Amino acid sequence: MPEINLLEAIRQAIDEMMAQDERIFVFGEDVGRRGGVFRVTEGLIDKYGPMRIIDSPLAESVIVGACVGAAMNDTRPIAEIQFADFIAPAFNQIVQEAARIHYRSNGDWTVPMVIRAPWGGGIHGALYHSQSIEATFAHVPGLKVVAPATPYDAKGLLKSAIEDPNPVLFLEHKKTYRLIKGQVPEHDYRVPIGPADIKRPGEDLSVFAYGLMLHYCLEAAQALAAEGVSVEVVDLRTLRPLDVATIIGSVRRTSKALIVHEDNLTGGFGGEVAALIAEHAFEQLDAPVLRIGGPDVPAMPFAKPLEDAFMPSPQKIAAAMRRLAAY
Amino acid sequence: MAVSITDHAPGTADAGAELPATTLREMFRCMVLARALDERMWLLNRAGKAPFVISCQGHEAAQVGAAFALTRGKDVTLPYYRGLATVLVMGMTPEEVMLALFARATDPNSGGRQMPAHYSSRRLKIITQSSPVGTQIPHAAGVGLAEKIKGGDAVVWTSFGEGTTSQGDFHEGINLAAVHRLPVIFQCENNEYAISVPQHQQMAVRSVADRGPAYGIPGISVDGTDVLAVYEVTRRAVERARRGDGPTLIEARVVRLTAHSSDDNDRTYRSPRELQSTRRSDPIARFAAYLHEHDLLSEAEERELRAQVAAEVDAATEAAERAPLPEPESLLNHVYAQS
Numbered sequence: 001m002p003e004i005n006l007l008e009a010i011r012q013a014i015d016e017m018m019a020q021d022e023r024i025f026v027f028g029e030d031v032g033r034r035g036g037v038f039r040v041t042e043g044l045i046d047k048y049g050p051m052r053i054i055d056s057p058l059a060e061s062v063i064v065g066a067c068v069g070a071a072m073n074d075t076r077p078i079a080e081i082q083f084a085d086f087i088a089p090a091f092n093q094i095v096q097e098a099a100r101i102h103y104r105s106n107g108d109w110t111v112p113m114v115i116r117a118p119w120g121g122g123i124h125g126a127l128y129h130s131q132s133i134e135a136t137f138a139h140v141p142g143l144k145v146v147a148p149a150t151p152y153d154a155k156g157l158l159k160s161a162i163e164d165p166n167p168v169l170f171l172e173h174k175k176t177y178r179l180i181k182g183q184v185p186e187h188d189y190r191v192p193i194g195p196a197d198i199k200r201p202g203e204d205l206s207v208f209a210y211g212l213m214l215h216y217c218l219e220a221a222q223a224l225a226a227e228g229v230s231v232e233v234v235d236l237r238t239l240r241p242l243d244v245a246t247i248i249g250s251v252r253r254t255s256k257a258l259i260v261h262e263d264n265l266t267g268g269f270g271g272e273v274a275a276l277i278a279e280h281a282f283e284q285l286d287a288p289v290l291r292i293g294g295p296d297v298p299a300m301p302f303a304k305p306l307e308d309a310f311m312p313s314p315q316k317i318a319a320a321m322r323r324l325a326a327y
Numbered sequence: 328m329a330v331s332i333t334d335h336a337p338g339t340a341d342a343g344a345e346l347p348a349t350t351l352r353e354m355f356r357c358m359v360l361a362r363a364l365d366e367r368m369w370l371l372n373r374a375g376k377a378p379f380v381i382s383c384q385g386h387e388a389a390q391v392g393a394a395f396a397l398t399r400g401k402d403v404t405l406p407y408y409r410g411l412a413t414v415l416v417m418g419m420t421p422e423e424v425m426l427a428l429f430a431r432a433t434d435p436n437s438g439g440r441q442m443p444a445h446y447s448s449r450r451l452k453i454i455t456q457s458s459p460v461g462t463q464i465p466h467a468a469g470v471g472l473a474e475k476i477k478g479g480d481a482v483v484w485t486s487f488g489e490g491t492t493s494q495g496d497f498h499e500g501i502n503l504a505a506v507h508r509l510p511v512i513f514q515c516e517n518n519e520y521a522i523s524v525p526q527h528q529q530m531a532v533r534s535v536a537d538r539g540p541a542y543g544i545p546g547i548s549v550d551g552t553d554v555l556a557v558y559e560v561t562r563r564a565v566e567r568a569r570r571g572d573g574p575t576l577i578e579a580r581v582v583r584l585t586a587h588s589s590d591d592n593d594r595t596y597r598s599p600r601e602l603q604s605t606r607r608s609d610p611i612a613r614f615a616a617y618l619h620e621h622d623l624l625s626e627a628e629e630r631e632l633r634a635q636v637a638a639e640v641d642a643a644t645e646a647a648e649r650a651p652l653p654e655p656e657s658l659l660n661h662v663y664a665q666s
Contacts (some may be wrong), residue, residue, distance in 0.1 A: 025476055051476055057506060062499035065465025066472055072454055073403065073473035089495070097462050105447045105455040106438030107661035141662050165664035 028080025156191025392557030471509030490521025551579030
């Protein structure tokens with residue numbers, strides 16, 4: 001199996017799906033000749049032409065809104081939001097349109113589309129190139145929200161997202177694009193939207209994460225193993241629909257839970273996971289449920305000391321694991 | 328690309344001569360039917376049987392004229408909440424309209440989920456609408472983009488009020504359609520009010536059509552109370568779109584004969600004199616006079632047509648009232664489509 005990075009895995013997924021299904025097209029800023037600012041769509045315009053790899057005007061609402069319309073006219077759009085931080089102008093089109101059209105038409109219309117958005121910090125992106133947007137959108141019924149952490153999952157989940165008859169927000173952590181490499185089979189495969197994945201089995205405590213934080217948690221778990229603590233690391237992968245059974249099953253085995261995300265803590269996705277654990281695994285708990293998230297400041301600053309202070313790190317995560325293990 | 332502002336859109340005489348008498352009478356019937364349904368809905372609202380009504384009264388000529396230039400079953404429409412006459416021409420039945428008014432389970436628009444006048448029918452290629460205004464304009468551009476990608480020749484038609492032209496989605500959607508020469512017709516039904524806010528507080532241009540050239544497309548202003556004039560400008564826009572020459576922005580100047588909705592009282596912001604003069608621009612009276620004048624419809628035939636329409640509205644109302652309400656358990660259906 002060849003080893004590729006997460007960005008290449010995403011490009012392969014788009015390329016292989018477009019080769020099979022001529023209804024699929026990509027629509028976003030700079031996706032054409034430039035190949036996207038991260039180069040995810042590099043080379044695809046030569047293969048599929050400018051009618052299927054389309055440079056959009058610099059306007060996020062119409063990037064999503066036009067894809068909503070196109071999806072209702074028998075095509076399969078992949079919208080690219082250049083940075084997740086720029087998704088706000090498209091909020092109405094995503095939340096009130098894409099996510100509600102099937103429901104509001106009583107099942108008559110469907111909106112099969114993917115919205116890809118690079119998210120997350122730790123890359124000197126400052127306030128407007130570092131944001132986490134998952135909690136806001138995972139709140140919305142009718143939308144699916146996917147946040148893969150590995151090349152294998154990214155490729156398999158993106159293929160599932162493109163085939164899904166519903167709008168899927170596909171979150172790609174920018175720092176994982178080239179940093180995270182992994183083996184990806186050459187044959188055609190899917191990773192289904194929904195199930196979480198236990199990336200590291202353990203016995204003493206459960207940690208839940210997604211995106212870059214999954215890797216920081218794995219690193220911290222490795223450190224804890226040397227100290228004799230066995231940490232189970234669960235990759236949520238899909239935030240909506242959420243794999244409640246895997247979360248609860250893990251906590252019932254280990255009796256301790258930690259949730260880690262970059263998004264600021266208050267109203268973050270960790271609150272939902274913690275509530276589910278309190279509701280369904282209260283009697284198995286041996287310690288308070290802990291959360292690690294970014295501080296409640298508006299967004300991640302540019303200067304390195306400020307960015308480092310914002311970001312959860314493997315060291316901060318390991319410290320929380322130790323507290324939990326010792327409880 | 329030819330870019331022009333046509334302030335002198337063709338009048339009734341240009342188009343009327345070309346259409347067969349049966350078509351002209353059918354256009355009239357659709358206008359009368361839309362009015363009769365609309366008036367009945369207000370009565371039902373005032374009788375406490377329908378919580379909410381929003382009107383197309385005064386817009387019938389603009390909608391019927393435009394929709395007759397489209398091809399039913401092929402072209403795609405995205406009509407806004409005043410589009411009752413539009414959807415009737417595109418094939419929605421009076422009973423289906425009434426099912427939406429009463430929020431019945433069998434309402435094809437939304438199964439009783441949306442407020443009335445949020446039209447939708449996949450069968451009729453009417454794309455579902457929401458309440459935040461203007462969101463359908465990027466959708467229309469996207470439907471046109473897909474049509475171009477697929478190599479099809481359907482035309483996309485969308486409507487909205489002049490207040491909506493202040494929204495970003497108006498700009499973004501028209502701009503995209505213009506850049507890619509998409510087969511989309513943008514019809515602004517300018518009744519001079521966005522609820523209570525008059526046009527001069529909405530925009531500094533005299534006509535919404537003035538904005539067409541800013542996007543590199545024709546902007547045409549037409550008397551929207553003249554059904555045949557609207558038919559003619561739309562027919563030309565449809566030809567242009569099907570040829571691959573791109574979108575057209577049409578401003579149909581109409582009158583709003585009612586308050587914004589059943590929850591509004593327009594006497595708080597329109598003078599009695601203005602309300603009187605608005606009545607004199609009734610598009611249905613205007614078209615009736617034209618048909619009489621050209622011996623295309625006698626007064627006896629008009630009375631008979633109106634009686635038939637009234638019977639149709641009665642039957643639609645009774646059938647819809649008898650239809651079942653949605654079951655509470657159905658609340659959870661259709662959150663996600665199943666693959």
